[in-house]
Amino acid sequence: MEELIIQFSKNLVSKNILLSYIFFFLSQALQVLFPPYPGDMVLILEGYLSEIAGVNIILVIINAISATYFSSVALYLLGNKEGEKILHSKIINRLFETDKVLKLRRLFDRFGSVVIIVSKFIPGIYSIAVLSAGVFKVERKVAYTSIFIITSIHHIALITLGKVLGENWTYVFRKIEMYNKQMLMLIIPLIFIYLIIMKIKKKIFD
Template sequence: MEQHVDYLIEHFGYFGIIIVLIGGIVGLPIPDEVLLTYVGYNVFQGKLSYIPSLLSAFAGAAGGISLSYFIGYKFGLPLLNKFGPKIHITEDKINRTRKLFKKVGPTLILIGYFIPGVRHLAAYVAAINSFPFKKFVVYAYAGAILWSFAFITLGRVLGEKWGLVEVYISKYSIYFIMLFVVLAIAFYLYWRRRNQFRSG
């Protein structure tokens, strides 16, 4: 993977990061977190600059999730059921994500990036459930910022040990998911309560 990213960076610069992340969010089998961490490692090495890397990652994530939403809005569930399995989006994953969305829709959009499998489905499911695009953008783009910042910064901080992220994600992914779910729900409840307090 490192060789491919190095090639992209060398030939396409920050634009390469945007393109790969759009593909990864839409559903192509790309290890997005590993990619972002490696970008952070390149920042550590001085091959890339921190702020442009963050902006490129955000643009790719935001572009990918917006494209996913419009595909879901335009073509709906039948297309997802037909072509989803070809990009590892199974019917079981779709059904689980739909159930989750009914319970914690906005929160799922926000934290979906951090949950393997869900980030590829959250936008499709939001569109299929007629979740308003203006509201979708608020949560989706906020999540894109958090996700990009978290992993690029992690790669920058870890430096030569950036590869540990791939090991820990594969080994302890369920714990990371639980942590992010708890934090995201807590954030959402706080935000909702604060808005209710202001309006009251």
């Protein structure tokens, strides 16, 4: 899928800038609503293409942030409206790792909207974290602010990286993919250990 997206993006940018913005907007929305979609790769690619095609990088960044922000808000509102019953939906179970919801609930109870911010750096967690924030009724204003802040930081960093790296962007993206897998292998056991410690602590002091 990745090679197809790269070739399609390059051809589109060379022929029609307006359609490029629409495609990139949809790509970032898909990353949130359809997590298997390689949105981080597209962000770096956008930065690279903005350099070689002379596209305004500020507009590229605004477009990307808007797409992720509005699709994240939509996901939050879906969870907020439907509550826990949304987690039993066949479509939601296919798209998102709903088995992580129980762990996320404990983290939201303890850390609040900070979970949304941290989840952006853990592969495959962000979308279900945003949905869970809605399900668990995390304060709307705080959730929206967290989504906007982390989306802005994340997207500006990756798009700028793509622009600066130029032709080397694919090499760096592979390194980021490896880093993400290593981070996932490290973070999940740490969360598990943390929850065990909290459970033991509660039994001792209660």
